[in-house]
Amino acid sequence: DAKTTQPNSMESNEEEPVHLPCNHSTISGTDYIHWYRQLPSQGPEYVIHGLTSNVNNRMASLAIAEDRKSSTLILHRATLRDAAVYYCILRDFNSGYALNFGKGTSLLVTP
Amino acid sequence: DVKVTQSSRYLVKRTGEKVFLECVQDMDHENMFWYRQDPGLGLRLIYFSYDVKMKEKGDIPEGYSVSREKKERFSLILESASTNQTSMYLCASSTFGGRTETQYFGPGTRLLVL
Numbered sequence: 001d002a003k004t005t006q007p008n009s010m011e012s013n014e015e016e017p018v019h020l021p022c023n024h025s026t027i028s029g030t031d032y033i034h035w036y037r038q039l040p041s042q043g044p045e046y047v048i049h050g051l052t053s054n055v056n057n058r059m060a061s062l063a064i065a066e067d068r069k070s071s072t073l074i075l076h077r078a079t080l081r082d083a084a085v086y087y088c089i090l091r092d093f094n095s096g097y098a099l100n101f102g103k104g105t106s107l108l109v110t111p
Numbered sequence: 112d113v114k115v116t117q118s119s120r121y122l123v124k125r126t127g128e129k130v131f132l133e134c135v136q137d138m139d140h141e142n143m144f145w146y147r148q149d150p151g152l153g154l155r156l157i158y159f160s161y162d163v164k165m166k167e168k169g170d171i172p173e174g175y176s177v178s179r180e181k182k183e184r185f186s187l188i189l190e191s192a193s194t195n196q197t198s199m200y201l202c203a204s205s206t207f208g209g210r211t212e213t214q215y216f217g218p219g220t221r222l223l224v225l
Binding site: 032041043045049102 | 142170203211219
């Protein structure tokens with residue numbers, strides 16, 4: 001799978017928007033951008049994914065740069081429950097079945 | 112919502128014991144996976160199954176076996192537990208659409224082997 005780069009950690013205040021960046025400069029045309037998160041002592045949880053266009057769902061929004069070399073996961077109003085490690089990964093039809101999370105971004109949300 | 116459940120959240124076993132970890136999904140997914148997660152090593156795939164009675168080895172199958180007799184149920188078996196199998200075990204499922212499909216995870220089983 002193509003490599004992604006994320007900051008090790010970010011901090012946000014509760015009820016403020018959070019923008020989590022991901023760089024993927026070697027992305028190919030067939031790579032989908034997936035985001036998962038893992039709350040403490042829980043299994044990973046799917047957040048959102050996209051290919052070229054920006055995507056919205058009930059959890060978050062995904063903004064994809066026009067050249068697709070970077071993307072941003074947007075949490076519109078962070079809550080304490082959003083404190084987790086967020087993983088950005090690229091997947092295409094040739095990817096192995098295993099999800100290979102990198103170190104991700106550890107998000108701290110303060111009241 | 113997709114639901115993946117695992118039989119235990121926490122388990123303590125002794126070296127040499129046979130250990131069964133069970134996973135059930137309620138979304139009629141074809142694919143099911145067993146991972147282990149260790150600090151600094153990330154997620155590692157042990158086995159996956161793409162259909163009933165079908166299985167494929169993942170990256171670290173040694174010391175483990177699996178069973179899938181029904182579509183919704185995927186079991187991981189540690190034939191003779193060892194201390195280096197102390198870990199967080201995660202089950203996941205997905206539809207058969209290919210490697211871009213979302214994987215849905217269970218809450219995990221934290222296994223301690225003494």
